[in-house]
Every structure is written in C-alpha cells, then in structure tokens.
Amino acid sequence: MWKEAIESAMETVKRNATNHPGLFPHISNELKYDWGQNNDWIDGFFTGLLWLSYEYSGDESYKQLATEQLKSFKHRLDNHIVMDHHDIGFLYSLSAVAEWRVTGNVEARELALLAADKLMNRYRDGFGAIQAWGMENDPENGGRIIIDCLMNLPLLHWAYQETGDSRYYEIAEKHAQKSLRFLVRGDGSSYHTFYFDRIQGNALRGGTHQGYEDGSTWSRGQSWGVYGFALSYRYTRKEIYLDTAKRMARYFIEHLPEDYVSYWDFDVAIEPDTPRDSSATAITACGILDILDLMTPDDPEREYLNDALHRMMSSLVEKYSTRNMQEAEGLIQHGSYHVRGGQAPDNYMIWGDYYYLEALVRMDKGIKGYW
Ligand code: GLY
Numbered sequence: 268m269w270k271e272a273i274e275s276a277m278e279t280v281k282r283n284a285t286n287h288p289g290l291f292p293h294i295s296n297e298l299k300y301d302w303g304q305n306n307d308w309i310d311g312f313f314t315g316l317l318w319l320s321y322e323y324s325g326d327e328s329y330k331q332l333a334t335e336q337l338k339s340f341k342h343r344l345d346n347h348i349v350m351d352h353h354d355i356g357f358l359y360s361l362s363a364v365a366e367w368r369v370t371g372n373v374e375a376r377e378l379a380l381l382a383a384d385k386l387m388n389r390y391r392d393g394f395g396a397i398q399a400w401g402m403e404n405d406p407e408n409g410g411r412i413i414i415d416c417l418m419n420l421p422l423l424h425w426a427y428q429e430t431g432d433s434r435y436y437e438i439a440e441k442h443a444q445k446s447l448r449f450l451v452r453g454d455g456s457s458y459h460t461f462y463f464d465r466i467q468g469n470a471l472r473g474g475t476h477q478g479y480e481d482g483s484t485w486s487r488g489q490s491w492g493v494y495g496f497a498l499s500y501r502y503t504r505k506e507i508y509l510d511t512a513k514r515m516a517r518y519f520i521e522h523l524p525e526d527y528v529s530y531w532d533f534d535v536a537i538e539p540d541t542p543r544d545s546s547a548t549a550i551t552a553c554g555i556l557d558i559l560d561l562m563t564p565d566d567p568e569r570e571y572l573n574d575a576l577h578r579m580m581s582s583l584v585e586k587y588s589t590r591n592m593q594e595a596e597g598l599i600q601h602g603s604y605h606v607r608g609g610q611a612p613d614n615y616m617i618w619g620d621y622y623y624l625e626a627l628v629r630m631d632k633g634i635k636g637y638w
Pocket residue numbers: 415477487604
C-alpha cells in the first residue's frame with residue numbers, strides 16, 4: 268500500500284511542477300492550489316516534496332526542478348522578501364539544507380548558513396527566546412513565541428554542526444527550554460502561543476492564534492510539538508525532550524477519533540461538519556517515526572506508538588489521499604489552515620502533503636527528510 272501511495276504522490280508532484288513552472292502552491296479556499304511567487308512561509312514544502320521524490324525514485328527530473336527553485340530562495344533571502352517571521356527554518360531546511368545534504372552543492376550550504384543567521388537575529392534577550400512574528404517592538408507580537416517554531420530550530424542545529432559555532436546551539440536550546448516550560452501543559456497538551464513581557468521577560472499568558480480558544484489544544488500545534496521535541500532530542504540527546512515528545516504524542520493519539528485523523532482542535536465540539544486537519548496527523552506521524560528511531564529498542568511504548576502510526580497512515584492513504592483522483596493538485600484532503608479565521612478550513616495544505624510523503628518514504632525506504 269505504501270509504494271502505490273508514494274508512486275501516485277510523486278506523479279502529482281511532477282504534474283504540479285510541470286503545470287506551474289517557477290511557481291509555488293499557496294493556500295486557497297478551493298480544492299486546487301493557488302500558485303504564486305516565493306513569498307509565503309510555506310514555500311519550502313514544495314521544494315521538499317521534489318527532494319523526497321528524487322531521493323525515492325532517483326529520477327533526475329525531480330532534482331533539476333528542486334535545484335531550479337533554489338534561485339528563488341536566494342533571491343528571497345538577499346532581498347528580505349516577507350522575512351520578518353521565524354519560519355526561515357521551514358523555508359531553508361527544505362530547500363538549501365536539503366540540497367546541500369542530497370547533492371553537496373556548496374552554494375546551497377552558504378545560503379542555508381545565511382538563513383540561519385537571519386533566524387538568529389530574531390532571538391530576544393529580554394525574554395530569552397525567538398520572536399515568532401513581526402518586528403522587535405511590535406506591541407502584540409514583540410514578546411510572543413509559538414509552538415510551531417520548534418520546527419525552525421533544526422536549521423540552527425544544522426548550522427552548529429557545520430560551523431562549530433556554539434551560538435547556534437545555545438539559542439536553539441534556550442528557545443526549546445522556554446517552549447518546554449511555557450507551551451507544554453501538565454497533561455501533555457499544549458498552548459499554541461505564549462506571551463512574555465518583551466523587555467522584562469515576565470511570563471504573561473498562554474494564548475492561541477489558529478486554535479479554538481486560548482486554553483484549547485490546536486491539533487496542528489500539538490503535532491509541531493511532537494515532532495519538534497523529538498528533533499530537539501535528536502540534536503541534544505537531553506532525555507526531557509524525548510519524554511516530552513512521547514507525552515505529547517500520547518495526548519494526540521488519545522484524542523483521535525475512530526479513523527485516527529484529528530479534528531482541527533482537540534477541544535472543539537464534534538458535529539457532522541466539524542473540519543479535520545489531516546496535516547496535523549501527517550506531521551505527528553513523522554514525529555512518531557522519529558521517536559521510534561530515537562527510543563531504546565525495549566521502550567515499553569514502542570508497540571503503542573507503532574500501532575498508532577500505522578493506523579494514522581493507513582487512514583490517510585485509504586480515506587484522505589487523492590491517489591484515485593486524476594486532477595487533484597494536493598496529496599491529502601481535509602487539511603485546515605485557520606478554521607476560526609475562516610481561512611481554508613477544509614482544503615489541501617502543502618505542508619500536509621510534504622509530511623505525508625515524508626512519512627511514507629521513511630516507512631518504505633528509511634529516507635528521513637531534511638530537518
Ligand atoms: N506554522 C503555521 C501553521 O501551522 O499554520
């Protein structure tokens with residue numbers, strides 16, 4: 268089943284790249300992607316899909332398409348196009364770092380290091396973490412962290428490994444520690460965001476941006492935590508991160524409906540038309556794969572996590588994937604971007620597509636992605 272799903276996904280990725288040369292899929296409210304320039308936080312995912320397809324198939328055309336896209340990431344960084352946010356990690360791990368890892372292109376390495384430096388500039392001494400959105404003195408966001416940022420930290424860890432400059436590691440660590448203390452709750456659930464006094468650093472309150480309400484658990488935020496803390500463990504080997512990733516995975520799994528694909532928020536009332544977020548399940552599947560790799564062979568939770576992983580991925584392939592839909596541009600249906608804000612509440616999400624394929628190629632051939 269995995270192989271057939273992968274082949275079908277790779278065909279879609281190639282068809283999209285051929286039909287929309289030089290463009291990137293953006294979020295839309297229709298069941299097709301909007302295609303545009305490289306100017307959103309999500310643009311690395313399409314490039315990442317091309318690299319996964321190349322690594323899986325060895326088909327050079329994917330490599331050429333991915334390499335071609337690197338130019339737009341360089342242009343974007345050089346000209347600081349829509350860069351006042353922390354998602355520099357998502358963007359450059361899947362483009363520049365991926366290309367360096369797969370091909371050894373030194374220009375890609377240089378670009379990735381410049382991107383890491385730009386991300387470092389968002390570290391704020393006042394509250395000891397990376398500011399998620401906006402400018403330093405932004406009244407709303409100036410002291411705000413969000414759980415998604417854990418996925419941006421691998422760019423800093425990679426830069427540390429490449430250069431030996433410990434500042435990258437230290438800032439990634441400070442941010443992960445802050446996230447652990449303030450975003451993860453005692454029962455393994457999470458806040459999407461947390462506010463600090465941006466100058467004094469006092470902790471103010473938890474909140475949300477895309478979740479149902481401030482104290483709820485937004486399912487995609489939870490999934491960023493599962494994978495993000497697993498990755499923090501991968502790079503630091505501090506047990507607390509692996510324990511946290513497992514705890515958050517357990518919360519995610521225990522709150523899944525019968526078909527093992529999450530609703531958009533774990534605290535929302537479930538009605539017949541309550542939107543799902545299939546992308547959260549794909550991200551969590553990747554996080555579980557990393558946890559399974561990192562935990563000891565005799566860990567008592569291994570079987571439980573492995574079983575949940577297979578149920579989630581079987582459901583995504585059988586019930587949510589577009590493998591039998593000839594014209595579909597997305598790989599999995601029923602993702603949601605910002606339900607409460609009315610933005611793409613039931614659509615394709617390009618990151619959902621990326622993590623879906625990342626999980627599949629990891630299960631089938633052990634290809635690990637680029638974090
Ligand atoms: N990182 C933004 C999102 O998950 O929607």
